[in-house]
Amino acid sequence: MPHELCKVFASLPLVERGVSKVLGGDPKGINFLYTNQKSVIIRNIDNPEIADIYTEHAHHVQVAQYAPSGYYIASGDISGKIRIWDTTQKEHLLKYEYQPFAGTIKDICWSGDSQKVAIVGQGKQIFVNCVRYSPDGTKFASAGTDGQIFIYDGKDGSQICALGGDRAHSGGVYAVSWSPENSMHLLSASGDKTVKLWDIEANSAVTTFNMGSDGMDQQLGCLWQKNHLLSVSLSGYINYLDKANPNKPLRVLKGHSKSIQSLTVRTCDEKHVIYSGSHDGHINDWNAQTGENDTFAGKGHTNQVSCMVVNDSNELVTCGMDDDVRFTNMIKKEYNAEDRVKMDAQPTSVAVGPGGYTVVICIGQIVLLKDKKKVFMFENLDYDPRCAAIHPGGGTVAVGGNDSIVHLYSIQENTLQKDCVITSESLEAVLAMAYSPDGANLAVCSENKVITVFGVADGYKDGSAFYGHHAKALCISWSPDNQHFATGGMDGLIFIWTLNDRNKIFKIPDAHRLYHINCIAWLDEHTLVSSSPDACVKQWTITYN
Incomplete structure (x- = not known):
């Protein structure tokens, strides 16, 4: 089951008010480059949707410049380290590494024969x-x-x-x-x-x-x-x-310059669209085929977009650290103040179901919305709710807690009724979970690095445990085929699991090199989308053997 990176939707330059930002130019006139966090972004100047990312610096990179020959790039970071690396091969092999001084490298200039570089440090202001x-x-x-x-x-x-x-x-x-x-x-x-x-x-x-x-x-x-x-x-x-x-x-x-914290996808008339939200409250929509992208008009979230999902009314439902839950029409692509619901506590997760229902997980609260209005709330709970999922058929809400339990509730018109709990030896504090598209299974990610899948038909008993991550898994998404699901973790790995064969697993190492994976979603049975704090969105082609 090999994988292939088929598209990279690159981050924007990371900028700072009052500080110049260096754009480097390819002497051959093909590419230009800039930096964002630990990455050097190389983009085709005629078709900037074509991008490559160099991520070998251990610290934030401040500047990168092509050699006049075009065969090498020199990049410098905030630790004072400069790396000179190859541009002719996909692996970008390291040629030299120097530490000319301690402190931020602000600018780099090559000699005309590409044999020497001059380095500018922080110096005096x-x-x-x-x-x-x-x-x-x-x-x-x-x-x-x-x-x-x-x-x-x-x-x-x-x-x-x-x-x-x-x-x-x-x-x-x-x-x-x-x-x-x-x-x-x-x-x-x-x-x-x-x-x-x-x-x-x-x-x-x-x-x-x-x-x-x-x-x-x-x-x-x-x-x-x-x-x-x-x-x-x-x-x-x-x-x-x-x-x-x-x-x-x-x-x-356009795009993101800050860490991406949330991601979802939508398919309409065979057109795939990717939505991503970042640490600074920015939301972007991407044409999955071309990489063309734009933002919503108007004033949206003022802080981190923590979670986003698509409901059956063609609305992007988002929650942020500004305590808002927003419903944004994906056709109009315009924020509307009337479609904003203010929470009493900070929301961390949101789930949608049929019939206009939305469940919002806030710090210490579970809030039920009906048609964008609060209709019911649980508070003073004896556990800390972390995330929620609504069964595709509606009616059942699963809430994962810090108590190593999944709590099941039923939607009774405008209220939530506690039904039962799901327990398992493989469960610890719940970080993420998702129902399969057909509603047959619920997959749960725990802090102990284990993913546990429960069958709905047998009453969520005897969950199957999937092992592989070296650090806790942060996100999960089911393939439309209902037979595979993907997880991304703090270990920087993406795992693709086979429901009926726990030994048939496949991993994508260094999917976003030097960064953890915090968002994944399937465009179709063979295309997976991922994002991370590197502010980039990647598409992977998955082929099953």
Whole structure:
């Protein structure tokens, strides 16, 4: 039962207010790159849905740059370590590793012959944010937080001019990028929410790209590669600028820059859509085939999106650390304040069933919603509820607790009635659980690294225990074939289990290298989706032997 990574939906750059973000360019003009946490993201500049991820740094990576030859990339992290690695092979074999100093590496510059690198450390907090030589080496430009850009002679260092006179931008300038064709044009990105294209000889901005009026529209990075002009916003979005229409980018790459905490999928008219929610409250929807993605309009969650599911009314039901449960129409893709339900305690899990029922697990509470309204609540429980699942046929709610028990409730119109409990020697504190699509089985993940599957028809007796994870399993999802289910864990492993043969298991190691797996979902019987704190979404093709 082999697996193959078929698609990677890459994270955005991890940005920080008031700090420049370096975009690296492939000298062959094919790819561009940037960093997010421990990852270096390499994307095709013509088709950015094509992406590769390098994840060999043990610490957060701050900058990565191609060698002029295009055969190597140098990347530096916050520990002061620099790694030089191969770009020609999928494995990205390590060539050299150095520790030039202790502390954050802020920038890297290669010599023209690709034999040496210059490293910039943290140093003192001065005005200069960026220094870049022109491709022919005849000039170099420096940009600073004072809004100025100075052009110098590349040989003797004498100042040639100050772009724009007193100030090139009304805000700090965080990045500059030379035209790959000549040393007469320069691109600059500023906190004043503009990007400017400069004619050096005329000392004037020939084009000013207005990126918006919101604080998140500040521009922290830029890159000029082939015919593409790119900039990075404080939101993390990557903008493809249009010289013919400076007020509207040709396209904007969206996604996540922070840890993904929740994931679900939806199929409509044979079109698969992936939904993901992150630590910062951001929700993204992805076309599973093309990787094209967007966000919902309006104001949504203001904090971590902890759980999400799809109900039978074409709504994405989400709960967050802002104490909200939201019902968002997936056709309109717009948040509606009227479809928000405020919880009395922080919600951690949500489950949906037929008939408009939603069960929300909050800290110390179980809340039943009917048609987006609270109708019943259990509190002052003698256990801590962790997660819930509603039987596909409706009527039965399973709640997993920290007491190593699964509690079963029945929905009686607008109330929940406690029925019985499920116990087993293989159960410990419950972390996740799910009913199979046909409702025949309930699979439960426990803190003891064991997955236990109970048959519904025999009254949830004599559960079958599945062993394999080296650390606790955090998420579980059933295949539409009802015969296989997948789990992801703190060990970074994804296991695919066969219901009727506990020995027929398959694992995907290092699915999101250096990160645990916190979300999985099946698009179809042979396609699994995973996500993790690396802010990336991956698709896997699964073939059964």
